[in-house]
Amino acid sequence: MGHILQFTVLGLANGTIYALIALGLSLVYKATRAINFAQGEVGTLAAFIAWELIGRHHQNWVVGALAGLAAAAVVGYVMHRFVATPMREASRVSLTIATLGVAFTLYGLEAKVFGSSPEVLPPPSLGFQGVSVAGYLLTPVYIYAIAAAVIASATLGVVLRRTRFGLGVLASAQDSDTARLLGVPAAKVSAFTWVGAAVLAGVAGLLAGPTQGVIYPFFMSGTLLFRGLVAALVGGFGDLPGAVYGGLIVGLVEAYSIEAFVHYPGLPEVILMALVLGVLLVRPRGILARGAA
């Protein structure tokens, strides 16, 4: 019993990181109806920038983290300005493929600048060893992850629901032409979306680096991006609260299937694939969505 509780805690803790990735994916999906495949690689870039300062130049963790987030924000702005804006009229499939191009550009640049060998990004320190929950020691990085997921979703919720600008973002997501005619600044909404998503990716990267053990080019674009996508899908693409509980569900499914199939490494991926096919076939708008597609 205690065993299961431990895996539950671990699953939920990892789930918060997936939730952060899924939040960014859902934000972009809400605004553009495209899937942002660069979401993982922007996180990798932030982790590498942070590593460069913290690991190589022995700067304070906070300095490195802020630099990483700033780099992510710049990439987000570039995606808004030089990819999403010129492709306003393009199909969402084209935009999705373009984000793949951005991911690979970053991948290639990271491999060139930082090399392909794995590096260790040190975890943020809280000055203590962590908190023991149900016999499982939650290291500080997980506490940061939980805090980040709570702060990020709360901030997004407040900005989108309570501010004039945020309502404009939601209006654009519904009908961008009408919103523009009503005076919603389309360029600012787009910039907010892409920079916001990129910063979320950066936060996820800074936290996933330590929990994954090592960072290397593309480390967030494989299994991690996949979990973020599954989380967004489970919660319903474009549904921000859904991204959060989707992340937690994926974390739990992963933790339990690791526990259940301890002798079959990689089998959790098959379980997640089954989850994706199941959700796509039965409840494509998310498992808690009202009404089927």
Added chain:
Amino acid sequence: MTPRLWGVPLACVALAVVLPLAGAAGVINQPDIDVFSYGVLAGMLALSLNIITGYAGPVSLGQVAFLGMGAFTTGLVATKLHLPLTLAFLVAVVGSTAVGALAALVVGLPALRLRGIYLALSTFAFADAVDHYFFNVQQLTGLGSGITVPRPHLLGVSLHEASRYVVVPLIGLALVWMFDVRLRHGRLGRALVALRENEDVAASFGVRVAWSKLAAFMASGAVAGFTGALFAYQVTVVNHSSFTFDQSLFYLIIVVVGGLGSRGGVLVAGMLFTALPRWLSFLQEWNFIVASLLLVVTLARHPGGLPSMWAEARDRRALQKGQDDLDAVLPSMGRRRPPKEDERDGSAVGGSARGARLQVEDVTVRFGGVTAVDAAGLEVAPGVRVGLVGPNGAGKSTLFNVISGLVRPTAGRVLLDGVDLTNLPPYERAARGMSRTFQQIGLVKDASLVENLLLAQHCGLPGGPGALFGSGPARRREKEALELAHELLTDIGLASYAEVRVGSLSGGQQRLVELACAIAPNPRLLLLDEPSAGLSPAAAEHLAEQLAAVSESYSTSILLIEHHLPLVTAVCDECYVLDSGAVLAHGPTAEVLRRSEVAAAYLGETRP
């Protein structure tokens, strides 16, 4: 068609003769030939991806996983079955192709329920699961040490040397190319291109949308699995590190840079991005960056890629050239005698060319709280031409969508010759002789005029493997369909634009093509949704003449939505007036249009 089919295969055969000789004579180094073989295989994989993403539209992120499954199937056949090398080779090729097709079938299943972008997720999930689980099972893949696949002898000749084995990928490419040409320019390929652009239009032409997508997935998986078998013999040690997920993504980038849907561009891009970095090592670390920057720039500047720019330029030339011929003919669609019943087998169009009886009974459509159609009923007797008029927002187009199957009614029934069609999908209705046009022009803009006219005859053409591999009857029907397409193009005076893409034509010309498409399957019920919308008065008048000619020489039943009342008067025997979703009036056309409440509904006056 002929040069497209034979050019590349002939080049492959020529190279298959030249390269082994050059290798034996020492003119070309073995390693260089090896690199070339890799390039050919990469080109084949790129072509397989092009079938899903280029023709049909869904993004596939798992192409390298299909390749890997094919390669490991070959590995298993080569090591576990203990067959003679040559037999093992043949079994491996067939088995890998089948495994690839089956895997793709599973991955494509969500296509039965979903459109477009979500399919990227199922292919991503598949690629991830295959990469981390199946490729890590010791018994299947030998893990780090991989599986050794000895190259076979064929016809007594050892293929051990690179300069001899290169023949195998070259022949493989020739086969894949011919398969691809047949696929794209056959019934299935036209359907795929149509549904990529507009699924509603495709379905109204009689395309089974979901099944066609699944077929595309299977064809693509089969080509990838086939390529995997040849790849296994190329590398001779199959290792899971060759099939990582990032490779799948990179192939997608290559295919977009080569031009989605452009066979030649995709092949060249696949070969170049694989072979060049192996020859020129300084390119290696720039490969990803160059390819992906090219991708982003291409998409941001010109979403169709280079090939679409060429296509546009070609269309412009053809349009200029055709301008001279255009005025020479006085086109009339009535000149063509529609085929008599016994001239065609008829099965495809529902048995008879006579008009069908359409009955719409108490149809109600609600979208949320809005009632678009309110218990509307109408009847079109066999061979009768009926008009449907009413102000904007009266529910005419919604009612049309209910009849053609694009919208399910909240209540009520639709019957064709007494058979209840209410729950049938659009393609079933097309197969029963229903044919429709759209207010926004229901054509595939990215396909040529001829392709659209062939697509319109989709239901009348045989499908399945027979069509794909060119069986005798299938070819004959295809040839007849092509003849009819050209006849109809001559009738509307656009014969010289046969190969031009529809999107390059003017609105009036597109309307004529749409009308030709609507009558091409020799329908029993013709549904025309505001054919004069967006036309100049002169073009509308021309269209009215064509329409009158069609209704004179065809015995089909017609239901016509139209605002342009002279057109209604010229064509229709009877007329229904729809207002706020309900039938306001019905009777002989002239009489109905004279009534005061009709005028009131149109002019918005208060009704008495």
